[in-house]
Amino acid sequence: MRPGTVVMLAILFAGCAGNESIVIAGASSLVGALESIESGAEQTLGIEVEIDIAGSQTHVAAMIAGAPIDVLIAADRTTLAPLETAGMIEIEPRPVAFNQLAIIVQTGNPLGIASLESLESVERLVLAAPEVPVGRYTSRLDGIERLHPISWETSARQLVARIANGEADAGIAYVSDGTVAGVDAIPLANTETSYWIGVAAERSDLRSLIGYLYAEDGQRAFSEAGLKSAAS
Amino acid sequence: MRRRAGARLDLAGKAAIVAAGSAVLFLAFPVVALLIQAPWSTLIRDMRPGWNPLWLSVVVSSIATVVALVVGLPLAWLLSRAEGRRVQLVRGLLLVPIVLPPVVSGVALTAAYGRRGMVGALAERVGIVFSFTTAGAVVAVLFVSMPLLVLAAEAGFRQLEPGYLEMGKTLGLGPWQRARSIVLPLTRNSILAGAGLAWSRAVGEFGATIMFAGNRPGVTQTLPLAVFLGLERGIDQAIAISLLAVAVAVAAAAVTRLGWAGR
Structure with missing residues (x-):
C-alpha cells in the first residue's frame, strides 16, 4: 500500500x-x-x-x-x-x-369486528409472531388459541401495514397503531403494555x-x- | 496463479495479489465466522425449527425454477436471435428485479398481484389468491430469480454456431426437433448454470417473500424467514438454521459451477 x-x-x-x-x-x-x-x-x-x-x-x-x-x-x-x-x-x-393492545381493522371496520371472539371467524387474520414483543403480549390473551392467523408478522408496524394495504382484514397490535392511515384500532380492555x-x-x-x-x-x-x- | 520461471513480479503484480487476497478473505471470512460461532453441542436441536422451512424452500424454489425454464427459455432464445432497440429495452427490464431492493419487489408484487392489486383482484375472483399462500411465495421468488436464468441462457444461445441450425433445417427437422436435438443439448451447460443461479437466488430470497407472501409456517415460511425469526429467539438458533442455508448454498453453487465449467 x-x-x-x-x-x-x-x-x-x-x-x-x-x-x-x-x-x-x-x-x-x-x-x-x-x-x-x-x-x-x-x-x-x-x-x-x-x-x-x-x-x-x-x-x-x-x-x-x-x-x-x-x-x-x-x-x-x-x-x-x-x-x-x-x-x-x-x-x-x-x-x-x-400502550394497550387493540384489534386493528380497516378504516370504518367493514367486517363489524367488536371483540376477540369475533376474530375467530375472520379468514384473513394476522397476528404477531410470539418471538417479538407485541406477539408475546398477544399470546397471553385469553382465548388466543382459538384464533387462526394466515400470517405471523415480525413487527407491530408490519402487521398494521398488512391491514392498511388490504392483504389482511384484521389483526392485533397496539392502540397507538390506530394513528396509521387506513386502519382503525379497537382497544382491548385490561391489556396494558x-x-x-x-x-x-x-x-x-x-x-x-x-x-x-x-x-x-x-x-x-x-x-x-x-x-x-x-x-x- | 502460474508465472513464467525467473520472471519477477512487478509492483502492479504484487498489488493485484494483495487485492485479490483481500477479496477472497472478505468473501470467505463471514462464512468461516458463522462456522466458528455455531453452537456445535446443541446444533441438531437448534436446527430443528429449520427443517420444515428448508423443505418448503426447496419446493418453492424448484417450482419457480421450472416455471422460469418454461417461460424464460423461449424469452432467452428470442433475445439471443433478435437485435434492435426494443430488444435492448427488454434486456434492461430484465435487470430491474435483479437490482431492485427485494423489499421494494415485495411492495411492487403486492401492488400488482395482491388482493387490491390490478391482477390480484381479478385472480381472486376466479379463486386464485397469492398473498399468504405458497403460490404467492413462488411468485415472489420467481420475480427475483427468473432474470438470472434468462440472462445465463441467452449468453449460451448466443454462442451457438448458426451452422448447426442450418444443418438441422437441411435434414428436414422442424423447429421443435431443432430445439430438442440441437439447441438444448449444445447449450445444456449454460441452461444448467442459469437454473442453478436462479434456484439459489430463490432459496435465499427474504424481502420479497415476507412482504408479499407473509410468514406462515408450512405455507410461506421459507428458510430465510425462519433464520430471521430464529434471531428473535436467540442467536444460536439463528446460526444453526443459517448453517442449513449455507449447506444448501454450497450444493447449489456446486451444481451451478458444474454447468459453468462444462460450458
Missing part, C-alpha cells in the same frame, strides 16, 4: 469511530414518538441524537455484537433480559411509556436525555404518537 492510501484509510476509520451523538434505538411502534424526541432533544439539550428503528430483538442482538446503541426503548421487559445477563445495562430498567428503557452506557449527556424523556416534552412526544405517558 502506498503511504497516501494508508493515510486515506486512517482518516476513513477515524471518521467512523468519532461518535459524539447519542443513539436511541426503539421498537417499530415507537417510530413517530422517537422522531419528535430526536428533534426536540436536539433543540432543548443541544445534543446530537440519532434514532434507529427496528424490532427490539434485532437491536438486542446488534448491541450484544457491539453496535453503538446507547439507549434502547424496548416494547417489553423481556426483550432487555439478554442485555442484563450480558451486564450491559447501566441503569435499572424502568417503563417510560405505556409498557415500554422499558435500557441504558447501555454511563455518561452525563445520557442522564440528561433520560431526564428529557420523563419530563413534559418527552412525555408529550409519546402521547402525541398515541401512547400513554408514564406520568399519568
Whole structure:
C-alpha cells in the first residue's frame, strides 16, 4: 500500500469511530414518538441524537455484537433480559411509556369486528409472531388459541401495514397503531403494555436525555404518537 | 496463479495479489465466522425449527425454477436471435428485479398481484389468491430469480454456431426437433448454470417473500424467514438454521459451477 492510501484509510476509520451523538434505538411502534424526541432533544439539550428503528430483538442482538446503541426503548421487559445477563445495562430498567393492545381493522371496520371472539371467524387474520414483543403480549390473551392467523408478522408496524394495504382484514397490535392511515384500532380492555428503557452506557449527556424523556416534552412526544405517558 | 520461471513480479503484480487476497478473505471470512460461532453441542436441536422451512424452500424454489425454464427459455432464445432497440429495452427490464431492493419487489408484487392489486383482484375472483399462500411465495421468488436464468441462457444461445441450425433445417427437422436435438443439448451447460443461479437466488430470497407472501409456517415460511425469526429467539438458533442455508448454498453453487465449467 502506498503511504497516501494508508493515510486515506486512517482518516476513513477515524471518521467512523468519532461518535459524539447519542443513539436511541426503539421498537417499530415507537417510530413517530422517537422522531419528535430526536428533534426536540436536539433543540432543548443541544445534543446530537440519532434514532434507529427496528424490532427490539434485532437491536438486542446488534448491541450484544457491539453496535453503538446507547439507549434502547424496548416494547417489553423481556426483550432487555439478554442485555442484563450480558451486564450491559447501566441503569435499572424502568417503563417510560405505556400502550394497550387493540384489534386493528380497516378504516370504518367493514367486517363489524367488536371483540376477540369475533376474530375467530375472520379468514384473513394476522397476528404477531410470539418471538417479538407485541406477539408475546398477544399470546397471553385469553382465548388466543382459538384464533387462526394466515400470517405471523415480525413487527407491530408490519402487521398494521398488512391491514392498511388490504392483504389482511384484521389483526392485533397496539392502540397507538390506530394513528396509521387506513386502519382503525379497537382497544382491548385490561391489556396494558409498557415500554422499558435500557441504558447501555454511563455518561452525563445520557442522564440528561433520560431526564428529557420523563419530563413534559418527552412525555408529550409519546402521547402525541398515541401512547400513554408514564406520568399519568 | 502460474508465472513464467525467473520472471519477477512487478509492483502492479504484487498489488493485484494483495487485492485479490483481500477479496477472497472478505468473501470467505463471514462464512468461516458463522462456522466458528455455531453452537456445535446443541446444533441438531437448534436446527430443528429449520427443517420444515428448508423443505418448503426447496419446493418453492424448484417450482419457480421450472416455471422460469418454461417461460424464460423461449424469452432467452428470442433475445439471443433478435437485435434492435426494443430488444435492448427488454434486456434492461430484465435487470430491474435483479437490482431492485427485494423489499421494494415485495411492495411492487403486492401492488400488482395482491388482493387490491390490478391482477390480484381479478385472480381472486376466479379463486386464485397469492398473498399468504405458497403460490404467492413462488411468485415472489420467481420475480427475483427468473432474470438470472434468462440472462445465463441467452449468453449460451448466443454462442451457438448458426451452422448447426442450418444443418438441422437441411435434414428436414422442424423447429421443435431443432430445439430438442440441437439447441438444448449444445447449450445444456449454460441452461444448467442459469437454473442453478436462479434456484439459489430463490432459496435465499427474504424481502420479497415476507412482504408479499407473509410468514406462515408450512405455507410461506421459507428458510430465510425462519433464520430471521430464529434471531428473535436467540442467536444460536439463528446460526444453526443459517448453517442449513449455507449447506444448501454450497450444493447449489456446486451444481451451478458444474454447468459453468462444462460450458
